[in-house]
Amino acid sequence: MTMEVTRCLLQASDERHELGDYEQGVPRWCNGCGDNGILTTMQRLCRDNDLAPERTVFVSGIGCSSRLPHYMHTYGFHGTHGRALPIAEGVKMARPDLTVFVSTGDGDCLSIGAAHWIHALRYNMDLTVLLHDNRIYGLTKKQASPTSPLGTKSNTTPQGSYLEALNPLTVTLGVANVSFVAQAVDWIPELLYDILTAAYRHRGLSFVRIVQRCPEFMPGFFDPWMQDPRRTLILRHASGLTLSPAIAKTYTNQLEHDPSDIHRAREIASDEEPIPVGILYRDDDVPCYEDVRHAGAVRTAEQVRRGLAAELDRFTIWPDGAER
Amino acid sequence: MKEAVTLGEHIVEIVSDSGEGAQRCGQSLGAIAAKSGNGVWTVEIIPAEIQPPARSIAGASGNRVRLGARRVTNGGDQADLVVAFNEQVLLGRVQAEELRPGATILLEGRWRNDRDPLVASAYAETYDELVGLGYRVLEIPMERECLKLVPDPRRGKNMFVLGMLCGIYSLDLELAREQVAITFGKKDAKVIATNVKLLEAGFAWAEENLDFKYRIPAVRATEPQVVMNGNTALALGILASGMEICAMYPITPATSASHYLSEVFERVGGIVHQAEDEIAACAFAIGASYAGKVAVTITSGPGYSLKQEGIGLAAMAEIPLVVVDVQRGGPSTGLPTKAEQGDLLAVLFGTHGDAPKVVYAVSGIEDCFYAMITARKIAETFNMVVVVLSDASLATAQQPFPRPVFSEDWLAAPVDQTPVPPGARPYDWDASTGLVRRFIPGQPGGMHTVTGLAHDRESHVAYDPQSNEDGLRHRSLKLAALQKTLRCPPVFGAAEGDLLVVGWGSSKGAIEEAVEGLRAEGHRVSALHLGFIQPMPSGIGDILRRFGKVMTVESSWADRPAEDPIVDADNRRYSALAMLLRSRYLVDVDCWTEARGRPITPGSVRSAILGALAREAVPA
Numbered sequence: 050m051t052m053e054v055t056r057c058l059l060q061a062s063d064e065r066h067e068l069g070d071y072e073q074g075v076p077r078w079c080n081g082c083g084d085n086g087i088l089t090t091m092q093r094l095c096r097d098n099d100l101a102p103e104r105t106v107f108v109s110g111i112g113c114s115s116r117l118p119h120y121m122h123t124y125g126f127h128g129t130h131g132r133a134l135p136i137a138e139g140v141k142m143a144r145p146d147l148t149v150f151v152s153t154g155d156g157d158c159l160s161i162g163a164a165h166w167i168h169a170l171r172y173n174m175d176l177t178v179l180l181h182d183n184r185i186y187g188l189t190k191k192q193a194s195p196t197s198p199l200g201t202k203s204n205t206t207p208q209g210s211y212l213e214a215l216n217p218l219t220v221t222l223g224v225a226n227v228s229f230v231a232q233a234v235d236w237i238p239e240l241l242y243d244i245l246t247a248a249y250r251h252r253g254l255s256f257v258r259i260v261q262r263c264p265e266f267m268p269g270f271f272d273p274w275m276q277d278p279r280r281t282l283i284l285r286h287a288s289g290l291t292l293s294p295a296i297a298k299t300y301t302n303q304l305e306h307d308p309s310d311i312h313r314a315r316e317i318a319s320d321e322e323p324i325p326v327g328i329l330y331r332d333d334d335v336p337c338y339e340d341v342r343h344a345g346a347v348r349t350a351e352q353v354r355r356g357l358a359a360e361l362d363r364f365t366i367w368p369d370g371a372e373r
Numbered sequence: 374m375k376e377a378v379t380l381g382e383h384i385v386e387i388v389s390d391s392g393e394g395a396q397r398c399g400q401s402l403g404a405i406a407a408k409s410g411n412g413v414w415t416v417e418i419i420p421a422e423i424q425p426p427a428r429s430i431a432g433a434s435g436n437r438v439r440l441g442a443r444r445v446t447n448g449g450d451q452a453d454l455v456v457a458f459n460e461q462v463l464l465g466r467v468q469a470e471e472l473r474p475g476a477t478i479l480l481e482g483r484w485r486n487d488r489d490p491l492v493a494s495a496y497a498e499t500y501d502e503l504v505g506l507g508y509r510v511l512e513i514p515m516e517r518e519c520l521k522l523v524p525d526p527r528r529g530k531n532m533f534v535l536g537m538l539c540g541i542y543s544l545d546l547e548l549a550r551e552q553v554a555i556t557f558g559k560k561d562a563k564v565i566a567t568n569v570k571l572l573e574a575g576f577a578w579a580e581e582n583l584d585f586k587y588r589i590p591a592v593r594a595t596e597p598q599v600v601m602n603g604n605t606a607l608a609l610g611i612l613a614s615g616m617e618i619c620a621m622y623p624i625t626p627a628t629s630a631s632h633y634l635s636e637v638f639e640r641v642g643g644i645v646h647q648a649e650d651e652i653a654a655c656a657f658a659i660g661a662s663y664a665g666k667v668a669v670t671i672t673s674g675p676g677y678s679l680k681q682e683g684i685g686l687a688a689m690a691e692i693p694l695v696v697v698d699v700q701r702g703g704p705s706t707g708l709p710t711k712a713e714q715g716d717l718l719a720v721l722f723g724t725h726g727d728a729p730k731v732v733y734a735v736s737g738i739e740d741c742f743y744a745m746i747t748a749r750k751i752a753e754t755f756n757m758v759v760v761v762l763s764d765a766s767l768a769t770a771q772q773p774f775p776r777p778v779f780s781e782d783w784l785a786a787p788v789d790q791t792p793v794p795p796g797a798r799p800y801d802w803d804a805s806t807g808l809v810r811r812f813i814p815g816q817p818g819g820m821h822t823v824t825g826l827a828h829d830r831e832s833h834v835a836y837d838p839q840s841n842e843d844g845l846r847h848r849s850l851k852l853a854a855l856q857k858t859l860r861c862p863p864v865f866g867a868a869e870g871d872l873l874v875v876g877w878g879s880s881k882g883a884i885e886e887a888v889e890g891l892r893a894e895g896h897r898v899s900a901l902h903l904g905f906i907q908p909m910p911s912g913i914g915d916i917l918r919r920f921g922k923v924m925t926v927e928s929s930w931a932d933r934p935a936e937d938p939i940v941d942a943d944n945r946r947y948s949a950l951a952m953l954l955r956s957r958y959l960v961d962v963d964c965w966t967e968a969r970g971r972p973i974t975p976g977s978v979r980s981a982i983l984g985a986l987a988r989e990a991v992p993a
């Protein structure tokens with residue numbers, strides 16, 4: 050997501066924010082929960098971009114991850130399960146001047162809210178969407194989610210889950226008007242920050258799947274990836290992620306990938322091993338629905354009066370000699 | 374020249390296969406009569422399917438037009454005159470008992486000599502049957518006459534018929550010509566000229582060939598009037614209310630309101646968003662309301678059911694929202710195109726938990742317009758969900774009403790972006806009214822997260838018993854606070870008597886017409902019609918107690934103890950309003966209902982009232 054240059058400048062000169070300006074309350078997530086790192090990354094992102102807290106809205110659905118807005122000292126909307134996206138769309142349509150982030154879980158977005166996910170991509174409104182994908186239902190205490198790997202033992206699948214996991218990236222990359230798709234993992238904070246920053250700067254719907262640890266219900270599940278850097282495939286490109294020396298040294302499994310290449314992006318998204326991390330796809334030219342619909346246009350009482358009068362004229366029976 | 378017989382009122386129907394223009398003919402007739410100063414109510418006759426087979430009983434499409442010397446408030450009972458383009462659609466109306474015994478029928482006669490022998494014999498058979506039933510059937514060579522003027526008579530017949538009807542009802546031909554020009558306003562002059570010729574031909578044909586002619590005395594209005602249907606009035610009301618965003622998902626019979634709004638809203642800076650489903654439409658409207666001015670979502674029963682969770686969220690987080698439910702027959706997919714008042718309890722109590730919301734039912738076309746302005750204001754003042762109930766019969770019915778005069782007070786104030794005073798909390802409920810000032814994104818110092826979870830005054834999630842009851846209490850108090858400002862609706866008729874009929878919604882005109890008639894005959898019956906159903910204005914209990922009996926009239930299902938012996942006092946299911954009145958006022962309220970998918974008629978109310986008056990005690 051971007052904003053007008055003038056406002057950027059204004060904010061840069063007017064306001065300098067500290068991390069503390071974005072902090073609110075004490076997160077209640079479990080120790081080691083990946084949501085903690087996502088939260089602090091978002092707070093850093095807000096500070097580094099000097100987002101005015103009163104002009105920033107975090108919208109979420111229901112789930113552990115959807116608690117995130119409560120810990121941001123900005124405006125927030127903790128909605129109903131699955132409906133974060135349509136709520137956020139309404140916010141953005143009414144107020145395109147606001148910066149809107151969405152936090153949603155794998156159940157929230159890919160199961161109960163699946164219809165909204167597909168259509169949000171099509172609307173391509175200027176929203177930054179964080180899919181906190183822990184591959185399980187956390188809040189309701191361990192049921193299989195659409196991204197739980199086949200065979201996942203959970204409270205509703207004690208013998209192991211029956212179905213192949215859904216791949217949120219390939220589905221997302223198949224929807225008309227998709228304009229930004231990336232993948233991050235919560236345990237590489239530097240890249241998480243860079244990817245979310247790129248997502249925030251993109252104008253249009255930025256969809257970031259964040260592979261998120263849930264030590265409570267998927268203990269140790271991501272350890273093999275955390276322990277072996279070669280099981281992560283870093284996507285780099287001059288117009289995508291550029292890597293710091295430290296990252297480049299640790300994560301040697303790298304791939305030069307041009308984010309404008311959607312076919313290659315789809316191929317990369319289909320390979321889940323090693324986990325691709327970086328920007329898979331970006332197209333800056335997809336129109337935003339709020340622009341197409343002229344959201345935020347100034348409206349006057351005079352306009353309404355004239356519009357109403359013109360319409361009433363179509364239905365009016367004038368008595369002879371009446372004033373028109 | 375034949376003498377025109379003067380009538381107080383008359384009901385005429387024009388029916389055809391769909392696509393033959395009977396609806397346009399009926400609407401034009403209504404407009405011409407209204408311009409002449411007649412009272413008018415038009416009702417659309419809609420086939421249940423988009424493309425019913427031609428010449429089918431279920432395919433009748435058209436309009437009923439009730440013309441009166443006085444203001445007309447409903448579609449009336451049975452038709453006095455019917456113009457039918459074929460005998461099968463006519464048969465549909467006869468079987469539905471929509472024709473008065475002995476009614477006059479003007480029937481297209483070309484089918485008698487149709488090349489298809491099956492068609493010809495079906496026609497002849499039906500003709501004989503109708504004559505046998507005592508109808509006065511006149512065969513009219515509509516297509517043959519039109520052929521003299523146009524190559525394809527199927528496309529011009531409706532204006533020929535319009536001309537005939539103008540002749541029959543002694544309407545001014547010049548007014549009719551003007552109306553044709555308006556009707557075809559978007560087409561070129563040639564089209565208008567052709568249709569005017571057809572109109573004139575029909576007028577002349579009726580003058581020369583029919584042995585009857587009517588005149589309904591008219592009083593020309595001195596103030597400008599508008600003629601439109603209920604859904605158009607709803608849409609214009611939304612435009613006039615200052616709401617700027619409408620999120621919807623298509624559903625009959627609500628969609629036409631959104632269609633019309635889509636056509637006009639952008640011109641005044643408004644947006645109609647067609648969402649992916651009703652859940653999204655509701656959530657979108659809530660998001661828009663939360664961040665700016667009150668938004669609206671329009672739907673019908675099945676869509677309303679899907680919105681229920683969102684409505685609970687708006688109630689809990691105290692986000693203003695206007696929801697329009699244009700009711701149709703239910704449950705489930707029910708009767709998509711037909712009227713019923715079956716959603717009241719779902720709207721009042723439908724979402725889980727205690728979610729107080731305001732419910733207002735419109736009772737006429739003009740009401741559809743002003744209700745939207747009131748709904749927006751209440752939603753905003755009280756940070757509440759306001760549900761406006763209409764139904765399929767009001768959706769398409771047309772009636773003239775005084776042209777609204779715009780006032781800037783109708784509009785919402787600009788979105789508040791001023792800093793929030795230090796120390797103010799997002800839910801600083803007023804102790805006596807529950808009211809609270811909402812903080813809107815963009816207001817410095819107001820940052821907080823709204824939530825559907827139980828919360829304290831800071832909007833922090835709070836599960837403790839005090840916080841929970843604190844929230845419930847203040848959200849509930851708002852209804853009491855609103856209730857104190859509402860005026861009790863007037864009693865129609867005397868303030869006391871043997872029977873009070875209570876109704877809500879679209880049945881108002883029919884109920885009052887029946888009551889007026891019976892009062893003229895000396896019956897001690899009055900009527901009370903509710904607009905606000907939640908909260909109910911003060912004073913209703915006192916009114917109920919001044920009558921020997923109270924009975925609601927509603928278009929929905931309720932048990933019928935007299936017909937079903939298994940129903941008794943212990944298990945009888947009352948209609949929605951009767952149940953509400955019984956529980957609130959501890960008055961023995963009876964109910965009469967029908968769920969026939971059509972508007973309640975004065976005739977059926979009349980017999981219901983006579984039945985209730987005759988019954989000794991209210992059967993329980």
Ligand SMILES: Cc1ncc(C[n+]2csc(CCOP(=O)(O)OP(=O)(O)O)c2C)c(N)n1
Nearest residue numbers: 111112113114130154155156157186187188
């Ligand atoms: C309509 C509805 N259905 C079910 C629930 C119960 N529920 C709450 S969160 C949740 C799933 C959460 O999983 P996910 O979206 O993956 O979020 P996580 O807790 O893992 O972050 C469910 C089923 C609900 N709150 N509302």
Ligand code: SF4
Nearest residue numbers: 079082113187263265
């Ligand atoms: S249950 Fe899992 S997702 Fe939820 S807070 Fe604990 S670790 Fe995080």
Ligand SMILES: [Mg+2]
Nearest residue numbers: 154155185186
């Ligand atoms: Mg999850």
